[in-house]
Structures are given as C-alpha cells and as structure tokens.
Amino acid sequence: MEASFEGLKQELKKRDINLSYQRLKVLEYLTLNRCHPTVDQIFTNLHRDIPTLSKTTVYNTLRILQEAGLIKVVTIEDNETRYDIDVEDHGHFKCKLCGKIYDFHTDMSSLTFDDLSNFRIDSKDVYFKGICPGCLSNIKENKRRG
Amino acid sequence: MEASFEGLKQELKKRDINLSYQRLKVLEYLTLNRCHPTVDQIFTNLHRDIPTLSKTTVYNTLRILQEAGLIKVVTIEDNETRYDIDVEDHGHFKCKLCGKIYDFHTDMSSLTFDDLSNFRIDSKDVYFKGICPGCLSNIKENKRRG
DNA sequence: ATTCTATTTTGTAATCATTACAGATATATA
C-alpha cells in the first residue's frame, strides 16, 4: 500500500508540485478509493490517520491536484462535488436511489454534435442518471412481497 | 409576451401543478431567457416586477418544475446550479473565460458505451468545457498587440 | 359575495459547503 507512494511522488514532482505528507495522503486516498469521494469523505477518513489534518488542506490539495490535471472534478449532482483519480475519458452513472456513482467506458469520439470547429474543446463529460441493477431488483422484490 | 401565459398554464395544469402568479413568472422567465440562468439571476430580474418575491419561492418553484420534468438542472460547474427550459437532449458547452454556456445539438444515441443493459437510464447529460470563439479571438488580438 | 380550507408565499433563521486569512509549522536551501 505504501509502496505506491514512490509512484505518486514522481507524479507530483513531474508537475512541479511540492510533495508534503498531506498531499501524498490525499492522492493515495483517491488512488485506493475509486468511488468518487466527496471532500467530507476524504477528510473524515484521512483524519483518523492524521489527527491534525485540516479540511482547508484537503480543499487546497484537491484544487492543486485538479489544476495539475492529476484528478477530475465530478459535478453530476449539484449539491456534492466529487473527485476522481481517473482522468481518462469515461462516463459516470449515478443511481437515484442508492446514490452510488458507477464508471463506464465510452468512446467520446463516437458522439456526433453540431459544428463546434471555432470552439476550443478542452474536456468532455458524460453523465447518466437512473437506477442501478441492485436497486432495480430491490424494487421488484418489494413489489412481489406487496 | 403575456400571450404565451395561456400555453404555460396548460403545461402546469397538465401536470397537476397549481398555477400561481409566481410560478408562471418563473416559467415565463425561463422561456424568455434561454441562457441557463442561476437562481440569483431569476430572482433578481423577477424581483423588479414582483417586489414582494421571495428567493425561497424561486427555489421551491424550480424544484417543483424540475420534478414535473418541465425544466432541467444544469450542473456543468460545481459552484453554480443553472436551470434550462429546454428538456430535449442537447449538449452544454461552458467557456472557461467568459463563463457563458452554449447549447449545442448532439445525437446522444450515437454515443457508444459499455453494456449498461441492467441499468435503467433516465437521463443523459453531455458537458463540454473550453474556450468560445469570441474569447479565442480576443486572446489572439491581445497577443498581436503584445 | 362570503366563508372555509388547503395551498402557496414570505421572511427569517439554520444549515452546509467552500473560501479567506493570519499565525504556526514544516520544508528546502545556503
């Protein structure tokens, strides 16, 4: 687990971001928890290991990592900003019932759209919403039982 | 302008939403201002005509209209919830420089993605970010002038 | 038109996420 630390350090150095214990820990958390955590989740979990950790530091770190292109912000819902270590193009599906966010692979280049040739497109995000298989089967189960 | 009121009333009645002056005005504002306004923009503008209007009412109304499927929430940015009267599938492009949000037509059905056949997909959103033509030419202009 | 009931609106207070800021701490360099 601590082994990947070296790799993360390289990533930060490559981008001229000074390494600090807090920054490495945030990055490590995102690497190990690919569930698109919120700031609060990150803070609460890291706080167990680092009792002096401040939420401000988590915010600052996430901003720096995002500006460096190491992480992506997921704004699929308006009341909860989430963070994703996977910066490759992919889609996000949010289940309305359990709230879980699922990754799915999509080929963004397959998407046809109006002529935007005079626009400089830097990023593309695809967000789906609906109900996941687990919650769907729960619904069916409840119906059967009445 | 007031002529479209009748049409909007029908829309509300069809969905069992009681009509009130405030609700009609919010809906009318969104119909006439298709720039994906924020709550604050809607409130500030309507407040000129309706001095007693409360921001809470704007929030309540937007929630009701959204639940009825009459409007869509645009969460392309994490710090500003925006509202769109156009509920048909289409993409949103946000310019990083001027902040303006542009609509563009896309064919969502052209997008290829992983097997989600066990998921119930209710909505699809496509968000692009980058720089719009106007801001791009401003950049060029500034460079030329040094 | 008047009364009654249910719904909606309003305004304030509470909540929650995020940012600003300044002092304390840690890091890198000489």
Next chain:
DNA sequence: TATATATCTGTAATGATTACAAAATAGAAT
C-alpha cells in the same frame, strides 16, 4: 544551524440552499 519559502491549521467569513412558521392567496362550497 540559520534563513527564506511554502504549506498547514483553525477560525471566521461568505454564499447557496433548506427549514420553518406566520401571513397571504386561491379555489371550492355555501
């Protein structure tokens, strides 16, 4: 080790949104 710089921390401030109760309004019944 001393010094300068960058980072972290904790509190306070901000801004968006929600909760809530009283006031106002709309629609139905008389």
